[in-house]
Structures are given as structure tokens and as C-alpha cells.
Amino acid sequence: MGRVSLHPVPPAVSLLGVNKSFNDVPALVGVNVVAPDGQITVLLGPNGAGKTTAIRIVTGAMTPDAGTVRTLGLDPDVDGEEVRHACGVVSAKPALYDRLSGHDNLRYAAELHGVDKRIIDDRIWAAAGRFGIAQALDSQVGGYSTGMKTRLALARSVLHEPQLLLFDEPTSGLDPESAQAVLQLIRDMTSDGHTVVMCTHHLVEAEGLADHIVVLDTGTDLVSGKPGDLIHQFWPDDSVEISVEADTSLEDLTVLDGVIRTEPSKHGIRVILENPDVTPDVVDALVRAGHRIRMVNPHEPSLEELYFAVRRSARDLGEAATEEVMS
């Protein structure tokens, strides 16, 4: 029988009120990022949102100007060596030594991380095999394709069996097939208990991968939480998208019980419902009214929709605040 812990598990990463500027240009402004232990946290945001800076601060590669940082319970500024030893990082550019072979690149990382010399080769071949790069290990990295370099960088990040994996745009520059393979490998890694923090601006990648998301924009965290919770926060009511053959008005649906309101959508109309059980009644009413229904699609907001809704909401709030100041 498993034991139940009386204490909540502390987050693997927590950045609280972190500020960072470069030559007076703010990169992070009071950022809060919490990555729960054993989960995949995705930092979402456009280029320049501060995702890479956040990752660099997590390992202590960069020091914040203000705020509190804890990585695996440690302060990277004080216990940097220990923190970096427990982290595996894949940066946006794979950061590999082109003149060296894949094997030498991995050996270099393993030795810097203090992997026991007697087991280095076993670890190298195991990691390379896991990421499908073993056959190219003896070739110079300069001749690798972008996909191979990413696989090698991923293999390098797990050689020393780190607790925390930090991936900064790991699929950047990859074709869709390779990107999918890399995402699958990341998914596999969390199945053996790793905590993953991943940055991306590709919303499709985060979909289905993220246990927890943080949306960043211009150095500020706009929102964070589980995707399901956030979607519920922005779309508290269920909805269904309906398309009919004739271009007729469907506004009269609001008279039905359980229908809150309607709004135009890409393919027809979106009907906001009190609960999804009302859907058959809506369809029945439309048929009885003589409409020929082409499509009924329960609306499950995607991460992409959530992302844009969050940004739209932040922009509206910003504009409202500006107007208040002006008045």
C-alpha cells in the first residue's frame, strides 16, 4: 500500500517576482513561474516573451536582478553547481561541437557532469539508442542534419540522469515528422518521473503535452495553470458549433431552455449551453423548424484559442488601465 504524504510536494521550479533587464531593457518583469514536480510545464509565448531568459535563470546560468528563484528547492545563485548537475538542458540552438563526433560531444557532457568513467560508454550508447542517433555517433556533428543534432542534444541532456529537464524550443527548425518524434520522446521521458519545463511558441506542440502552462508576454506571466482549468476559466459554459445548409438566422435558439446565447462562428453559429445534455434538444428544435443540419460539433477550446483569449484579455486590461490613467 502506498504511503500518503502529509506534506505537499514542493514545485520543481519556482520563480517569484523575478526581474531581469539587459542594458535597461526589461526582459522579465515580476515574473512568476511555478513548475510542479513530475509534470510537463510549458512556457508559451511569442519571441521575446522572456522564455529563454526564464530557463537560464532556473539553472543559474543567469542571475536575476530581483525576485526569488528555487530550483529543486535550491537557490541557483548559491548552489549553482548542484542545481546544474540536477538539470538537463536543451537550448534553442543545439550548442554542439561541430568538429567533434557525436560520441565525443556526449562524453564531454558526461565528464563535466561527473558520470563515473566506468559507465560513461554504457550511458552514451543507451542515451543515443533511446533517441535514435546511435548509428551516427562516430560521425562528426558538423555533418548532422538539424533533426539529428536535436536528437543528440536530447541524448546529451539525459546522460547524467537529471531530475529536471529544461527544453528551450526543442523542435525549432525541425520538419513536422521529426518534431512529432521529438515531442513523443519528451512525453516518454515524463513517464519515468522526470519534471520537464519546455518553452515553445508552437501552440500545437503544447496541446496534449502540457500538464501545466504558463503564458508569457513581454516579460510578464499573463496566466498559468492546468490547461483544462484555464479553458474552464475562459469558457465557463459548454458550447456547440452548428452549421446548417441554408443561410438562415438561428438567433431564435435562445428561446430554448438551457441555451444561454448564440454567437457567430467560423462554420455557422456557436450555441452556448448551460450543459452539454441540451445539445439533442437544440438539434431537434432546428430539425423541426425545417433546417437541414450539416454539422454539429461540440466545441472544445484548443490551447491556441486559449492563448489568444489570454492575450486578448491582457491587451483589453492594458487598454482599460491606460484609459483610466488618461481620464
Added chain:
Amino acid sequence: MNWSRTLTVARTDVKQLVLAKDFWMPMAILGSIFFVIVPLVLLFSITSLGDVEAVQNIANTLEVLPQKAQDQIKGDTPQGRTSYALAVFLFAPMAVVVPLTISTAVGAATLVGERERGTGEFLAHSPAATKEIYLGKLLASLLPGYFTTMVGFTAYSLIVNLIVGPEVGGWFFPTTQWWLLMIWVLPGFLLIGLSLVLRLSAKVKSTAAAQQASGLITLPLIAVSYAQASGAIYGTPTTTIVIGAIAWTIGITSTWRGMGAVKRQRLLGVADGV
């Protein structure tokens, strides 16, 4: 301080240099010119010319050397004495010029190069301390220049003994002063040059800028080293030991101060506007 990591950084850097033919080919050519071709042509010409006026004139100029140096010159013939003086006294400074040129060229690119290639990100996220990275890079810059010089020095010793030896009664090179110069004085000067150049490499924005700036440091240093190398050869062994000790003291102090020059943020290329 983890010496194992320092050596790992040094070994990996040296391996990359060995794999870079475009780097070691010019290095080998430079060493060959200074240690093999020029001495071979000069010494062979002098010993082959015989007792001609030109050689006599050069022999006469040996009188400008310090008396202690003149007393050391071996050989009974003008060509013997001239070639001995050239081999022992006049080629000494090149033993400093070659390694300084090679090592500073490597050192100038080493840290800024990591940043330019993007591999600085890997090092910044690694557990290696910045001091370990600095010392590893310093070793990796020092070794190619020193190794080339020692190989060149071996070739030079052979040339000198084979060409000049028969004129002065047998193999005589290296002399005590030369041994001291190569093993004691030279590494000290290399350390001074590299500690300064690596500090530059950690701070500038590009390899090109590092090369330019390192020229400003190495040229005066080469001039000083040139003079000191000559002094080490002309003077007594005690003088040579003292010159070496001063060079080591300055070199170690400069290295100690330089260890603080590498910042993780600099490896990422984002510190102080870099």
C-alpha cells in the same frame, strides 16, 4: 575547484584543435620556418662558405656580445665561432616568439568562440565552475604553442648539432641556458600572455575583436620576452632562473585575477551588452 573538469575542458579543446587542419597546418608551417628552415639555411651557409671575408666580418661583430657570452663561444675557425654564436645566442628569441604567437591566437578565440558558436550556452548550463572553464581554456591554449615549440626545439637542436657540432668539436646543444629558457622561462611568459588574452576573450564581442585586441597585448609582450630571452641566454644561470621566477610570479598573479573574468552570462553572450 575540480581539476578533473578542468582537464576535461582542456582535453576537449585540444582535441578540437587537432581535428582542425586549417588551424594546425599554419602552426606547423610557422614552427618549421623559425626552427628548421631559417636556421638550416643560415648555419649551413656559414659553415659551407669557409673562411671568406663575409664570415670574417660576421665573426668580428661577435665582439658586441657581452664578455661572458664571448667567453662561452666555442670553435677555432671564424665560421665555427660565427655559427656557434648564431645557434646559441641569436636564435634564442624565436623560441619565445613562436609559442606566444600560436598560443595567443588560440587563446584569443577560445572563450569568445564558444559564445559565437553557441556552445557557450552548453558550458553555462554545465556544473563546471567558471574558474575551471577559464583554467581549462588556458591549458588548451598553452599546450599547442608549447608543444610546437618543443618539437621545433628538438629539430633545431638536431640541426645545430649536425651542422655546427663538427666545427666546434662535437654535439653541444642545448646548453644549460637553453634548457632553463625552454623549461623554466618560456612557460612563465606564456602564462602572462595567455592570462591577459583569455581575459580579453571573455569580454569582447567577437573573435575578430579578440584577435585585434590580443595583438595589442602580445606585441609588447613579445618585445619584452625577446629582450628577456636574450638576457637569459647571455647571462648566468642564476639570471635566467630569476627572470623565469619573475615571469611565473606575474603569470600566476595575472591568471588568478583572470579567473574572475569569465562570467556565465558572458558565455551566453548577454552580459554588459555583449
